[in-house]
Amino acid sequence: MLFFHTSKIVEFLYLWGMLKKVLVTGGAGYIGSHTVVELFNAGYEPVLLDDFRNSNESVIDGLSNILGDRPELLKHDVCNTDYLRDYIRKHEVCGIIHFAAYKAVGESVENPLRYYQNNVEGLVSILKMVSENPEIPFVFSSSCTVYGEPQGQKEVSEKTPKTIPTSPYGFTKWLGEKIIDDLFFSQKKLRLMSLRYFNPIGAHSSTQIGELPIGKPNNLLPFITQTAAGLHEKLTIFGDSYPTIDGTCVRDYIHVVDLAEAHVKALDYLINAKDGCHEIVNIGTGNGSSVLQVVNTFEKVNDIKLNYEFGPNRPGDVIEIYANVDYAKKLLGWSAKKTINDAVKDAWNWEKSIRSIK
Ligand SMILES: NC(=O)c1ccc[n+]([C@@H]2O[C@H](COP(=O)([O-])OP(=O)(O)OC[C@H]3O[C@@H](n4cnc5c(N)ncnc54)[C@H](O)[C@@H]3O)[C@@H](O)[C@H]2O)c1
Numbered sequence: 001m002l003f004f005h006t007s008k009i010v011e012f013l014y015l016w017g018m019l020k021k022v023l024v025t026g027g028a029g030y031i032g033s034h035t036v037v038e039l040f041n042a043g044y045e046p047v048l049l050d051d052f053r054n055s056n057e058s059v060i061d062g063l064s065n066i067l068g069d070r071p072e073l074l075k076h077d078v079c080n081t082d083y084l085r086d087y088i089r090k091h092e093v094c095g096i097i098h099f100a101a102y103k104a105v106g107e108s109v110e111n112p113l114r115y116y117q118n119n120v121e122g123l124v125s126i127l128k129m130v131s132e133n134p135e136i137p138f139v140f141s142s143s144c145t146v147y148g149e150p151q152g153q154k155e156v157s158e159k160t161p162k163t164i165p166t167s168p169y170g171f172t173k174w175l176g177e178k179i180i181d182d183l184f185f186s187q188k189k190l191r192l193m194s195l196r197y198f199n200p201i202g203a204h205s206s207t208q209i210g211e212l213p214i215g216k217p218n219n220l221l222p223f224i225t226q227t228a229a230g231l232h233e234k235l236t237i238f239g240d241s242y243p244t245i246d247g248t249c250v251r252d253y254i255h256v257v258d259l260a261e262a263h264v265k266a267l268d269y270l271i272n273a274k275d276g277c278h279e280i281v282n283i284g285t286g287n288g289s290s291v292l293q294v295v296n297t298f299e300k301v302n303d304i305k306l307n308y309e310f311g312p313n314r315p316g317d318v319i320e321i322y323a324n325v326d327y328a329k330k331l332l333g334w335s336a337k338k339t340i341n342d343a344v345k346d347a348w349n350w351e352k353s354i355r356s357i358k
Helices: 006-014 030-039 058-067 081-090 105-110 112-132 168-186 219-229 257-273 289-300 327-331 342-354
Strands: 023-026 045-047 070-075 093-098 138-143 191-197 199-203 235-238 253-255 277-283 308-311
Touching: 006 070, 023 030, 023 253, 030 058, 030 257, 081 112, 093 112, 093 257, 105 112, 112 138, 112 168, 112 235, 138 168, 138 257, 168 191, 168 257, 168 277, 191 257, 199 219, 199 342, 219 289, 219 342, 235 253, 235 289, 253 257, 257 277, 257 327, 277 327, 289 342
Parallel strands: 023 045, 023 093, 045 070, 093 138, 138 191, 191 277, 199 253, 235 308
Antiparallel strands: none
């Protein structure tokens, strides 16, 4: 992998044994795989820990094509604390980014124990490594679900009060932040960050990696692209009479590559931080777009007519929310660069490439 880095500095650091590994749990997943690429581009050596329970091993081929070599892969359950301990004892790990978790709101309502076991136990397992190795910075995948339905102002900042989410999935993120808070309270030298993601969409422009849902997609964009590819007869938009710009729900859609870059900035920040912290940072674009606007943008940018219909409101759906991103700019010097047009184009190119559509 070494000589594919363009930066001479990276080669120098590697030769002198100064380039350290970043452990990326859930690194074969949607956001994890894109973050692996951005870590590599920034000169880190990402090591993926994933047991492929919600991803496909073909992701490693796609990553290899982008990186020029196969990344190091640890095919293990993040709940296997003994394995983690042994790996970290034998390798120099300069950071941990923890993506590995289940993420489907509806499924978490049907099977809450599955979510509590994996999302909470997995977090506790990896945090034990941080507690035992306090020099290792840690980044956690949190979510805007911790805000619930914002009252009044639809733009939420990190100071906006959290509300207890209604779904078990959302609650695992709420609780995850609290667990990290409690750990930090007990060990004030730890360097920790929770990134509250808004709605990641899009794919890598190389078409080598992208969102690869197992079974029926829970998120909007893969449902759109799969409908365009003929896998579903039509797309249902849940609700058309909400008090929003066009009656459909409003979200802050962020290109997954921008989101991946935010992780590199988060890690850079923590590695350089002199004092312990548990920083909480919104990662979005700062703009809300309605579901219908995304559908229309997809149709326009890709010159495709989508078959869609309006269905009933979905219980538990937040009506409108988008991020205040001032703190991400201030703390990390990061802001999103890509547009929804980029995201819908990249997502469709990715879908076409995996379905061999011209
Ligand atoms: N995608 C979103 O819309 C979104 C929004 C906010 C937050 N998040 C959070 O970001 C993280 C990543 O999301 P994603 O969209 O990339 O999900 P994903 O399902 O695509 O990726 C998660 C990866 O973790 C792996 N994994 C899960 N449990 C594991 C375990 N116990 N041991 C080893 N590997 C395990 C899966 O196999 C998968 O490859 C999750 O924590 C999710 O809750 C996602």
